[in-house]
Amino acid sequence: xxxxxxxxxFLAVLSLPLLSLMLLVTIALAGxxxxxxxxxxxxxxxxxxxxxxxxxxxxxxxxxxxxxxxILTNQxxxxxxxxxxxxxxxxxxxxxxxxxxxxWVPYLNAAMRFAAQVLERSEPxxxxxxxxxxxTQTTILNLxxxxxxxxxxxxxxxxxxxxxxxxEQHQLDESAWEIxxxxxxxxxxxxxxxxxxxxxxxxxxxxxxALQEDSRDQFLRARTYNWFDAGLIKVKKAGGTELVENSIGxxxxxxxxxxxxxxxxxxxxxxxxxxxxxxxxGQRVHSVSADKFGRSARLNPRTTQWARAQQRRxxxxxxxxxxxxxxxQNTTHMAIIVRVGTAVAxxxxxxxxxxxxxxxxDQRIExxxxxNPLWLAQLxxxxxxxxxxxxxxxxxxxxx
Numbered sequence: 237x238x239x240x241x242x243x244x245x246f247l248a249v250l251s252l253p254l255l256s257l258m259l260l261v262t263i264a265l266a267g268x269x270x271x272x273x274x275x276x277x278x279x280x281x282x283x284x285x286x287x288x289x290x291x292x293x294x295x296x297x298x299x300x301x302x303x304x305x306x307i308l309t310n311q312x313x314x315x316x317x318x319x320x321x322x323x324x325x326x327x328x329x330x331x332x333x334x335x336x337x338x339x340w341v342p343y344l345n346a347a348m349r350f351a352a353q354v355l356e357r358s359e360p361x362x363x364x365x366x367x368x369x370x371x372t373q374t375t376i377l378n379l380x381x382x383x384x385x386x387x388x389x390x391x392x393x394x395x396x397x398x399x400x401x402x403x404e405q406h407q408l409d410e411s412a413w414e415i416x417x418x419x420x421x422x423x424x425x426x427x428x429x430x431x432x433x434x435x436x437x438x439x440x441x442x443x444x445x446a447l448q449e450d451s452r453d454q455f456l457r458a459r460t461y462n463w464f465d466a467g468l469i470k471v472k473k474a475g476g477t478e479l480v481e482n483s484i485g486x487x488x489x490x491x492x493x494x495x496x497x498x499x500x501x502x503x504x505x506x507x508x509x510x511x512x513x514x515x516x517x518g519q520r521v522h523s524v525s526a527d528k529f530g531r532s533a534r535l536n537p538r539t540t541q542w543a544r545a546q547q548r549r550x551x552x553x554x555x556x557x558x559x560x561x562x563x564x565q566n567t568t569h570m571a572i573i574v575r576v577g578t579a580v581a582x583x584x585x586x587x588x589x590x591x592x593x594x595x596x597x598d599q600r601i602e603x604x605x606x607x608n609p610l611w612l613a614q615l616x617x618x619x620x621x622x623x624x625x626x627x628x629x630x631x632x633x634x635x636x
Contacts (some may be wrong), residue, residue: 275579281406282413282581283615285399286574289415289424290613292398293570294585296391298609300432300559303384305607307558310377311448311479314370314554315456315489318517319477321366321550322491323459325513326475326543328359330495333510370517370551381557388432392425399574408576418571418582419625431570432606433562436555438485444558445481447607452477458530459493470498471510474540476530480519486553488518492529494539509539514547518554521547560606571616573626580626582616 335352339345396415403413415424437444456477464471475493482488497508514521521544524533533540571584587604589596594610596602618626 278577278579279581281403281408282574282576282579283583284406285402285413285415285576286572286581286583287613287615288402289395289399289572289574290583290585290615292391292395293428293572294611294613296387297432297585297606297611299387300384300606301609301611303380303387304558306380307377307384307556308444308448308451310373310380311487311554311556312451312456314373314377314517314551315452315477315479315491317366317370317373318489318515318550319456319459319475319491321363321515322475322477322493322513324359324362324366325515325548326493326495326511327513328355329513330511331355367550374551374554377554377556384559385434385557387559388429392428395425395428403576413574413576416573416575418573418584419619419622420573421625424572430562432559434557435560436485436557437481437487440560443560444556445479448479452479460530460532460535463495468500470500472496472498472535474530474532474535475513476528476532478528482519482553486518486555488516488553490514490516490518490521490529492521492524492532492540492543492547494532494536494543496536496539507536507538509536509542512539512543512546514543516547516549517551518549520549558606561604573618573622575626580618582618582622583613584616585611586614588612 331348331352332355335345335348338348399415400410403410416422417424417427435444459473459475461473462470463473473493473495475491477489477491480488480490492514493512494509495511497510499506499508524540524544526534529540532543571582573580573582587602587608587610589602589608589610602608
């Protein structure tokens with residue numbers, strides 16, 4: 237019995253180093269698990285802050301796209317109102333002249349006279365409403381452009397404040413995290429104003445004008461067709477709305493409509509002007525080329541001269557402005573790097589067009605732009621340039 241007890245005591249003494257080693261290993265593993273958990277938490281926090289910042293930047297870019305499209309739509313509506321005013325003026329005059337021509341026809345003269353009186357009384361009211369609409373649209377256009385100009389300033393103020401509130405929710409002090417422009421040399425948001433640039437028709441190489449021209453519908457392009465065709469007698473309707481840009485970047489909407497009777501006698505064709513209308517939102521129509529205003533000068537040359545002599549002005553010219561990417565092929569300043577302790581995360585807004593949802597008719601790849609609100613936030617891996625810049629500031633990379 238005594239020998240057995242001595243043997244057990246000897247084994248207990250021998251197991252003490254092993255138990256101590258196991259305890260040290262357990263403590264080390266617990267410390268490593270805690271360190272891994274802390275690193276994982278910091279990395280998730282950095283990812284959340286970076287991704288949230290990229291979301292706010294993407295929202296601003298999408299707002300710029302919506303504002304740009306609203307500016308184009310607003311200008312298009314100005315052209316529509318100008319063309320409608322010109323068309324109504326011509327139509328009312330055509331009804332009056334038709335009533336005079338039919339005054340000797342029994343029964344028909346009364347109906348035509350009544351229709352002419354209705355149009356004669358309603359046309360000034362409609363013209364007044366159109367003029368009010370043009371003034372309203374001009375005011376809205378100025379408000380849109382002013383509000384859009386404030387968007388970068390609001391982002392530069394709100395984004396750091398919003399990220400600070402998110403960091404506070406993660407119980408981080410102000411000194412525990414930082415946000416930089418990629419690759420990490422300059423703190424955000426000092427370079428954000430370089431991402432977008434305010435442009436006008438004077439410095440955009442005609443891009444906005446081309447987009448506006450492509451946006452015109454058939455009513456603006458050409459209101460040209462035959463009202464009546466009996467071989468020797470034709471009634472030709474011609475007209476359209478043109479957008480004119482002057483040397484200082486102002487846009488002038490000009491509209492002209494003509495209606496004329498054409499008689500063919502032997503080898504001659506005689507034009508009898510029947511009705512005309514011309515309205516402008518800006519400068520007057522000084523000359524009409526053969527291919528403008530729905531080829532009105534070619535089809536109804538005499539009536540076109542009458543319309544140009546009797547044109548009226550509805551409003552003043554507009555000076556459009558919009559925002560575009562400063563460097564569409566280089567989006568470096570869009571990416572941000574967030575440091576939280578030893579954790580680093582990078583995110584940026586990216587232009588992504590889902591071809592299965594919004595396919596292009598020309599099958600071309602669409603570059604980054606501020607005319608389609610297709611900007612999404614995405615986390616990005618740190619590239620060699622980012623790591624090199626951050627290493628110069630004695631940043632210690634976590635060893636996981």
